[in-house]
Every structure is written in C-alpha cells, then in structure tokens.
Amino acid sequence: MAAPELSHPLPSTRKRLTPAHRWWWKFQRISGVVLVVLLFAHLFYNLVLGDGVNQIDFAFVAGKWAAPLWKWWAFALLVLAMLHGMNGMSYLVGDYARSQRTRRFLNALLGAATAVIVVLGTLVIFTFDPCPQGADASLLPSFCAEVGK
Numbered sequence: 001m002a003a004p005e006l007s008h009p010l011p012s013t014r015k016r017l018t019p020a021h022r023w024w025w026k027f028q029r030i031s032g033v034v035l036v037v038l039l040f041a042h043l044f045y046n047l048v049l050g051d052g053v054n055q056i057d058f059a060f061v062a063g064k065w066a067a068p069l070w071k072w073w074a075f076a077l078l079v080l081a082m083l084h085g086m087n088g089m090s091y092l093v094g095d096y097a098r099s100q101r102t103r104r105f106l107n108a109l110l111g112a113a114t115a116v117i118v119v120l121g122t123l124v125i126f127t128f129d130p131c132p133q134g135a136d137a138s139l140l141p142s143f144c145a146e147v148g149k
C-alpha cells in the first residue's frame, strides 16, 4: 500500500510576529544545541560506561539519582526535550492545520500533554525513594544497608 501523500504546508496567515514568537524561535535553536549535549552524556553514561545497558536496574537509577548533578541533569533533559518537542509540533500544527479552531485545539492538547508529562516526570525525579521500606535488599543500592534503612 502506498504511503499517503502529505499536502504542502499552507501559506502563512500570520499578520505579524509577536515577541513571544521570536522568543520561541530562539528557544528552539538554543535548546536544540543544549539537548545534544544533555542527551549524549545521558546515553554515554547509561549505555557505554560500565556494563552498558545490562547495568540498568533499580539500584543503578537509585545510585545515579543520589547525586544532585544527575537529578538536575534528568530534570533539564525532561523540561527541554518536552518544550522543544511541543514547540516543534506546534510549528507543524501551524503549517498544516486548516482552521484557527483546529490550530487552537491541537495546540491546547499539546500544551496539556506537555504539562502532564513535565509534572509527572519532575515528581518521579524529586520524590524518588532509593531505599523503599520492605523491598528486597538485593535489589537496592548498597548505601541503603549502610544507612540501616
């Protein structure tokens, strides 16, 4: 079966660029560059160093997030990747949605999905308990035994 044809982007109906549009244009370029650094360090640490993908389990994540640097690293990756993806999708909506109503609806959906994922992801990072009570000790990082939890 042939792939569906994608129609050409619609000509712009925007009358003028607001300061917010300019801000997002710059944000998209700067966050793109920052994301390359954040993501490759993330992948290098998780996949190349040590045992690679085999090392990833609960204790690995707990050990990593015991260091504030990696917590903030994950947070920066989460927020920038979500905002970059949201804004990029919103450019597509602007290019292809035919009516103002559809554009508004899709952009609202994008904003809501982004907000939910950023809030849930942030909660995971900052409320994460590395030594949950009653868990099998062999699955926990070694420092849980040291602090007697």
Ligand code: HEM
Binding pocket: 039, 042, 043, 046, 047, 053, 056, 061, 064, 070, 074, 075, 077, 078, 079, 081, 120, 121, 122, 124, 125
């Ligand atoms: C094979 C590729 C990948 C592996 C094995 C992997 C693995 C992991 C692991 C083990 C964690 C938890 C500990 C940590 O912060 O490192 C994590 C968290 C995270 N990863 Fe990745 N990752 C991969 C690709 C990506 C990509 C492509 C992105 C974004 C574009 C990403 C974004 C994130 C974010 C935002 C978090 C924090 C999660 C949260 O908010 O709860 N990862 N990843």
